[in-house]
Amino acid sequence: MQSVNDRFTLLDENRRADTIENGYFVFTLMPTLHCPYNCKHCYLSKEQRADKSVMSLDDLRTVCRKVHAFFEEQQLAQRTIIAYNYGGEPTAAGPQYFEDYVQVMADEFPASAGYHVRHVMLTSMLGVDLDVWEPLWKKYCNGYVQTSYDGDMRSGNYVRKWELKVTEAxxxxLKVGTISVVNSDLLAQGPRAxxxxxxxxxxxESGWLPFMLNEQNDVPGKYDSLAPTMRAFNDFMIEMLDYWYDLQERGIRAPAIGEAHFAVDKIKGHAMGNMAGQTLFLLPNGDLVLPNYRDGWKEYLHSFGNILEPGVTFRDILCSRERLVYLRRQMRxxxxxxxxxxxxxxxxxxEFAKPNKPDDECFGAKRFVAHAIYRNGIDPRLSGPVQLY
Incomplete structure (x- = not known):
């Protein structure tokens, strides 16, 4: 019988792709979708963000056991789980829930079975009691936390409160990394500033994503006023990277630009290196999903099945027609x-395959990627991915 690994045979046997089938799982956990904020780039609906329900720990344990059963079938010696605590606002589930779910994963993914589990949390930082969360992030996340920074798009008052929290953290x-959706406010601020x-x-460290169309901003004029073209995105990123190099040459520390490191690392790999084969998002109801696009590049969460349904295995999800079609589109x-x-x-x-915009540069940011690889070829400061956790 053909194994799932056989379906993903690699041309380069010396460099296996980071895929779930090969034992590398970016397990994006969304135990609650609740969030008090109304960010213009969020792909969750108003109803989802208002829902305060949280996945039960019993359900989470069931999911983990099904994942473990799959890895046991695959007979993988090494199994990496990146438990990416996402949302919603993940701190909304509470500190006790976080500690309990870490323990569930420690129980179900033990080191004795070849597991290496790392926990990462992405939080707004606003409303977070650092007296409570600082020791938890230090204990379970190697003292690292990610937070969103999008300039004044969420209002100047929001940014001021955010800056105070980051400074205190x-x-x-604590080590802090940022994820930013490049928007018109950041363009106005400029990459150097x-x-x-x-x-x-x-x-x-910092990460930078294009601004996507979704139901939060799909009203006449709103998306176009907020979202830069990909041409502007490339210009922004190239100028930022050149400035980063200038700061390095002057001995001034600056946040790593994650996408530049990503480009330099992945160009040495193979076709499956950046095709979303390593990740799935778990929703509170048990659906395993990934971002997908309809009506062009309008973003939504596409389900590959519900792993909590009786009789459904993790293999069923991975081998579902929906996921195989999705991965085929990624590869192509x-x-x-x-x-x-x-x-x-x-x-x-x-990041996830979609049509490119007409009369614009591609969503893959080819010009920036080429520039990062070129700069690294002259001055190899970008070799090797950034990892702070």
Missing amino acids: IRRG TLDKLRTLGVQ RNDNPECTTCEFRNACLL
């Missing part, structure tokens, strides 16, 4: 002709 010895702001705060880069022949397709930032 770093003062307490943006990197300087994060540098001054003490942020250690959505059949975008400019993507399938692109020399940088294995390193592009096209």
